[in-house]
Amino acid sequence: MHELSIAIDIVDIATREAAKENATKINKVDIEVGTLSGVVIEALETAMTEAIRDTMLEGSHISIHEIPAMARCKVCRHEFKIDDWLALCPECGSPENEVIQGRELRLKTLEVT
Ligand SMILES: [Zn+2]
Numbered sequence: 166m167h168e169l170s171i172a173i174d175i176v177d178i179a180t181r182e183a184a185k186e187n188a189t190k191i192n193k194v195d196i197e198v199g200t201l202s203g204v205v206i207e208a209l210e211t212a213m214t215e216a217i218r219d220t221m222l223e224g225s226h227i228s229i230h231e232i233p234a235m236a237r238c239k240v241c242r243h244e245f246k247i248d249d250w251l252a253l254c255p256e257c258g259s260p261e262n263e264v265i266q267g268r269e270l271r272l273k274t275l276e277v278t
Pocket of ligand 1: 236238239240241242243254255257259
């Protein structure tokens with residue numbers, strides 16, 4: 166399962182970051198997932214509960230935030246929300262745009278003790 170390997174990576178990164186601060190426990194983790202990242206949030210939530218077992222993250226509060234995808238039109242510079250990779254600019258109708266947000270999959274904040 167794709168999401169489980171992502172969850173394991175997140176746990177890995179969080180554990181390493183916490184170790185750098187000599188923490189013994191991770192209390193809270195915020196994860197940002199873009200709507201174009203290819204990650205299914207519900208599946209990632211389920212995978213996280215598996216991945217944190219017997220780690221420093223066990224019992225911590227895990228929040229997964231969805232980041233809406235945005236694109237910027239290369240013709241008129243208009244910025245708009247998109248649902249998939251093929252989107253037309255609502256202002257000028259151009260198909261030429263660049264995705265400026267929505268591909269992210271990152272650990273945003275980490276609270277440790
Ligand atoms: Zn445009």
